[in-house]
Amino acid sequence: MSEKNELSDRIRLLRSAGIAFDDADVKRVEQSLAVSLAALDSAVKGSLFDTEPQTFDVVLRRLARSKADV
Amino acid sequence: MSEITDWTLVATADAIAAKKVSAREVTDALLQRIAVRQPLLNAYISVDPDRARASAREADERLARLGPSGPLHGIPLAHKDMFYRPGVPVTCGSKIRRDFKPDILATVLARLDAAGAITMGALNMSEFANGPTGVNVHYGAARSPWNPEHITGGSSSGSGSAVGGRLAYGSLGSDTGGSIRLPAGICGVYGIKATQGRVSRYGSMGLSFSLDNIGPLARTARDCARMLGVVAGADDDDPTAAPVPVDDYEAACNIGAKGLRIAVATNHYWDGMDSEIGGVLENALDMFGKLGASVSRRTVPFHEELRGLGNIVISSEFCTLHDDWLRNHHDDYAPLVRARMKQGYTFTAVDYLKAVQVRPRITNAFVDDVFGDADALFLPVLRFPVPKIADVDVRDGPRMNEILGSINHCTWPINYLGLPGLSVPAGFSRSGLPVGFQLVGRPFDEAMLFRIAAAYERETGWTERRPEIAG
Numbered sequence: 001m002s003e004k005n006e007l008s009d010r011i012r013l014l015r016s017a018g019i020a021f022d023d024a025d026v027k028r029v030e031q032s033l034a035v036s037l038a039a040l041d042s043a044v045k046g047s048l049f050d051t052e053p054q055t056f057d058v059v060l061r062r063l064a065r066s067k068a069d070v
Numbered sequence: 071m072s073e074i075t076d077w078t079l080v081a082t083a084d085a086i087a088a089k090k091v092s093a094r095e096v097t098d099a100l101l102q103r104i105a106v107r108q109p110l111l112n113a114y115i116s117v118d119p120d121r122a123r124a125s126a127r128e129a130d131e132r133l134a135r136l137g138p139s140g141p142l143h144g145i146p147l148a149h150k151d152m153f154y155r156p157g158v159p160v161t162c163g164s165k166i167r168r169d170f171k172p173d174i175l176a177t178v179l180a181r182l183d184a185a186g187a188i189t190m191g192a193l194n195m196s197e198f199a200n201g202p203t204g205v206n207v208h209y210g211a212a213r214s215p216w217n218p219e220h221i222t223g224g225s226s227s228g229s230g231s232a233v234g235g236r237l238a239y240g241s242l243g244s245d246t247g248g249s250i251r252l253p254a255g256i257c258g259v260y261g262i263k264a265t266q267g268r269v270s271r272y273g274s275m276g277l278s279f280s281l282d283n284i285g286p287l288a289r290t291a292r293d294c295a296r297m298l299g300v301v302a303g304a305d306d307d308d309p310t311a312a313p314v315p316v317d318d319y320e321a322a323c324n325i326g327a328k329g330l331r332i333a334v335a336t337n338h339y340w341d342g343m344d345s346e347i348g349g350v351l352e353n354a355l356d357m358f359g360k361l362g363a364s365v366s367r368r369t370v371p372f373h374e375e376l377r378g379l380g381n382i383v384i385s386s387e388f389c390t391l392h393d394d395w396l397r398n399h400h401d402d403y404a405p406l407v408r409a410r411m412k413q414g415y416t417f418t419a420v421d422y423l424k425a426v427q428v429r430p431r432i433t434n435a436f437v438d439d440v441f442g443d444a445d446a447l448f449l450p451v452l453r454f455p456v457p458k459i460a461d462v463d464v465r466d467g468p469r470m471n472e473i474l475g476s477i478n479h480c481t482w483p484i485n486y487l488g489l490p491g492l493s494v495p496a497g498f499s500r501s502g503l504p505v506g507f508q509l510v511g512r513p514f515d516e517a518m519l520f521r522i523a524a525a526y527e528r529e530t531g532w533t534e535r536r537p538e539i540a541g
Contacts, residue, residue, distance in 0.1 A: 032385075036421075
């Protein structure tokens with residue numbers, strides 16, 4: 001139920017900001033939001049306080065270099 | 071002798087360079103074929119015969135004076151209608167940009183121009199590259215060259231239809247959740263989403279700046295390798311284009327697959343697999359054994375998380391790019407596109423930044439886990455037979471997310487990971503529609519994917535089959 005409340009809060013905020021959201025829109029986003037937030041909960045374990053800056057391109061290049069070392 | 075339009079891109083380029091055929095003859099043959107097949111396939115949004123013929127004439131004159139300008143000299147290509155060329159209209163498959171004329175030149179087009187390629191026109195696509203079916207309410211659905219009642223896949227729908235239907239020798243598409251690999255697999259051609267950052271995006275329409283990739287679709291592994299080799303590499307105009315040397319992808323096509331290790335993901339990607347499609351994929355795996363590669367079956371991590379994380383990133387970024395138009399041109403979007411976009415508004419900044427922040431960690435862990443003892447990961451493209459257009463034209467109905475999610479189920483996770491994925495023609499279903507598989511590799515290891523795909527192609531010959539329906 002808390003998820004439903006959270007979605008309702010978000011939709012209310014969006015409508016107040018002038019974004020058109022009818023009931024069909026709400027129904028569609030309900031499931032995708034729930035699935036996405038569950039994925040986020042699963043992927044983000046605990047605090048992100050001690051994580052590195054966002055360095056995705058560097059990570060990709062490092063992984064490529066390690067290939068050359070094999 | 072087969073028709074010119076049946077020749078591969080590489081064979082045609084070789085024939086032009088050797089002056090066995092002129093660029094003008096090739097272009098005219100293709101224009102004739104487009105005139106007959108376009109009403110059936112709806113692959114093109116616009117064809118520009120005058121420009122194509124003028125470019126072909128210039129190519130022939132240059133060849134006579136100076137020799138070929140590059141590896142695509144005189145080759146007619148056509149691209150998804152989202153790459154900018156000064157003064158040339160680019161619709162992005164939309165009503166909103168129907169009359170837009172850019173004033174910059176996309177880096178990928180500049181590189182194809184320098185390599186000698188000719189542009190035939192602009193290809194159909196899902197509106198703003200959003201949608202995996204190829205249905206477009208503004209320009210009509212592009213149709214499968216193998217059976218026009220069926221979808222091409224999207225969002226590079228015209229690219230799949232045109233290359234599969236022999237209406238272009240190759241095409242650039244874009245891939246944010248499968249938009250190159252799906253139409254390639256569904257239309258029986260190759261298509262590569264390279265490593266994130268491998269290909270410059272300067273001058274290309276954006277959907278999601280973290281996950282967008284530009285890449286080629288072409289009829290054979292070698293054709294696709296040649297096109298990627300031309301467009302890949304660092305770009306001063308695009309700081310996100312990686313400063314990593316470009317491998318010789320064509321040379322990789324000659325090496326063979328002996329001794330390579332192919333991992334097959336048994337979880338998630340095979341859930342609910344149709345028995346006939348599964349059978350075609352099993353035959354492909356058997357072939358790898360005959361080629362001297364080892365095949366191991368294993369589960370792969372993060373499948374539960376990747377769809378949701380990718381959805382947060384794509385939806386938020388798509389929404390960001392379209393926010394102004396969504397408020398001021400609300401009714402100019404197709405209902406499906408508008409509905410998908412609105413999902414982005416429901417995520418908070420913290421949701422989005424968390425999804426971005428954990429991305430390096432997840433990719434690192436995925437690569438360590440999967441590629442520690444494998445050279446490539448084998449995945450399906452679709453888990454079921456290619457649907458009919460009528461069956462997936464869901465608009466913004468209640469089954470929208472379910473239908474669209476089932477189509478990009480196997481391609482979507484790879485974009486969040488940033489890894490290269492090559493769609494390979496695996497064979498055909500009993501109804502004569504193509505079946506495809508994906509090869510996924512380490513970052514910047516596109517050469518390995520071409521190496522495996524080309525070995526498979528040589529043994530199976532699937533790319534020699536002609537779509538009879540498209541004549």
